Amino acid sequence: xxxxxxxxxxxxxxxxxxxxxxxxxxxxxxxxxxxxxxxxxxxxxxxxxxxxxxxxxxxxxxxxxxxxxxxxxxxxxxxxxxxxxxxxxxxxxxxxxxxxxxxxxxxxxxxxxxxxxxxxxxxxxxxxxxxxxxxxxxxxxxxxxxxxxxxxxxxxxxxxxxxxxxxxxxxxxxxxxxxxxxxxxxxxxxxxxxxxxxxxxxxxxxxxxxxxxxxxxxxxxxxxxxxxxxxxxxxxxxxxxxxxxxx
Amino acid sequence: xxxxxxxxxxxxxxxxxxxxxxxxxxxxxxxxxxxxxxxxxxxxxxxxxxxxxxxxxxxxxxxxxxxxxxxxxxxxxxxxxxxxxxxxxxxxxx
Numbered sequence: 001x002x003x004x005x006x007x008x009x010x011x012x013x014x015x016x017x018x019x020x021x022x023x024x025x026x027x028x029x030x031x032x033x034x035x036x037x038x039x040x041x042x043x044x045x046x047x048x049x050x051x052x053x054x055x056x057x058x059x060x061x062x063x064x065x066x067x068x069x070x071x072x073x074x075x076x077x078x079x080x081x082x083x084x085x086x087x088x089x090x091x092x093x094x095x096x097x098x099x100x101x102x103x104x105x106x107x108x109x110x111x112x113x114x115x116x117x118x119x120x121x122x123x124x125x126x127x128x129x130x131x132x133x134x135x136x137x138x139x140x141x142x143x144x145x146x147x148x149x150x151x152x153x154x155x156x157x158x159x160x161x162x163x164x165x166x167x168x169x170x171x172x173x174x175x176x177x178x179x180x181x182x183x184x185x186x187x188x189x190x191x192x193x194x195x196x197x198x199x200x201x202x203x204x205x206x207x208x209x210x211x212x213x214x215x216x217x218x219x220x221x222x223x224x225x226x227x228x229x230x231x232x233x234x235x236x237x238x239x240x241x242x243x244x245x246x247x
Numbered sequence: 248x249x250x251x252x253x254x255x256x257x258x259x260x261x262x263x264x265x266x267x268x269x270x271x272x273x274x275x276x277x278x279x280x281x282x283x284x285x286x287x288x289x290x291x292x293x294x295x296x297x298x299x300x301x302x303x304x305x306x307x308x309x310x311x312x313x314x315x316x317x318x319x320x321x322x323x324x325x326x327x328x329x330x331x332x333x334x335x336x337x338x339x340x341x
Contacts, residue, residue, distance in 0.1 A: 006271065043268040057265055103267040105279035105295020217260050239296070241265070244258035 006102065007032070008045060010095040014069065019157045023123060024087055025061060025073045028096060035064040038130040039107035039212065039240075042072060042100030046082055056082040059126040059214075059240075060101060063133035073157060075123035106240045108212060110135060114142035115205040119193065119223055121149045121215025124242060128214060129158050132172070136165060143171045147201045149193050149219065151180040175201050193219065195226040202230070210236050217241040263297035266306050269320060270294065273329055276339070283308075284335040287315035294337070 011028030018024050041057045062071035076087040108116065108131045118128040125148055135144060150156045162174045177189030189197055202209055213223045220241045227237055263279060270278040279295030290312035297317060298309040305321035317333040
C-alpha cells in the first residue's frame with residue numbers, strides 16, 4: 001500500500017476544545033481527507049507575512065472511522081513557534097495548512113492484533129488515544145492497557161474518556177502515574193515510569209505484548225531500555241520520541 | 248533540571264518517524280517502513296526507527312544500534328541535499 005506524496009491543504013477549524021490547562025483539541029475539516037492509520041501525524045505549516053515558514057508535526061487523536069475530519073490535540077509549548085499560535089490566535093472558522101496523514105511506522109490497527117500495551121508521557125498520549133478510539137470504533141475485544149504518566153491529575157488528557165472506556169470495556173484498563181503531585185487519597189502510582197511499574201502493568205500480557213511508547217525522549221528511552229531488559233522482542237516495541245519536552 | 252551535554256543530546260533525539268514528511272518530500276512516498284542498513288555496524292532498521300536529530304540546520308538520521316550517521320538531509324531555498332553514505336542500502340517495501 002504505497003502512499004504517494006501528499007499535498008498541503010487548507011483545513012478549516014470547526015471546533016476547539018480545551019483538554020487541560022496546556023492542551024487543546026482542534027477539529028479540522030479537510031477537503032482532501034483520507035483515512036489515517038492510528039498513530040499517524042499531520043504536519044502543520046504556518047506562513048508569516050514576510051514568507052517565513054515553519055512546520056510542526058501533530059499526532060491525530062481521532063479515529064479513522066470518523067470521515068472527513070481529524071482532531072489534533074496540541075500541547076502549548078511556552079517558547080514554541082507553532083503551538084502558541086494555535087492556542088492563542090486560531091479560532092473556529094480559521095484555515096490551517098496541513099499535510100498528512102504521515103508516518104506508517106508508529107501505527108496500530110486492529111488487524112495487527114494484541115495484546116496491546118500503550119505507554120504515554122504527557123501529550124504522548126495523543127497517538128495512543130487514536131489507537132484506543134479506533135479499537136473502540138471497531139468493537140475489538142483485544143486486551144489493551146495504557147500506562148500514562150502526567151505531572152498532576154489536572155494534566156491528564158482524555159481522563160473522562162479513558163475512565164468511561166474502562167467502565168464499559170472489560171478488556172481495557174488504564175493505569176495513571178503522577179510525577180509531581182498526586183490527588184488526595186491517590187492509591188495508584190506516583191513516580192516516574194520504572195522497570196517495576198512496567199513489569200506490573202505488562203504482567204498479564206507477558207512477552208506477547210505489542211508495545212507503543214510515546215512521550216518526551218528521556219521517558220521513551222527509559223521505557224524502551226527497560227522493556228528490552230525484560231527481554232521483550234524489540235520488533236514488538238514501537239517508539240515515538242517528542243524531544244526534550246519534560247514530564 | 249540540570250543536564251550535562253550527553254543528556255541534552257539524548258533529550259533532543261526524536262525518531263525517523265518524526266521527519267516522515269520531509270522524507271516524503273525527498274522520496275515521494277512514505278519512507279518510515281523502508282529499511283536502512285547501517286554501513287558501520289550492518290544493523291537494519293526501519294527509517295521510522297532511526298534516531299533523528301532535527302534541531303540543526305539539517306536533519307541527521309543515526310543508527311539506533313551504533314549511532315553512526317546514516318543520512319543527512321539539508322534543504323536550501325533552491326534544492327534538497329541528501330547525503331546517505333552511512334547506509335549500505337535502503338530497501339523500500341512495494
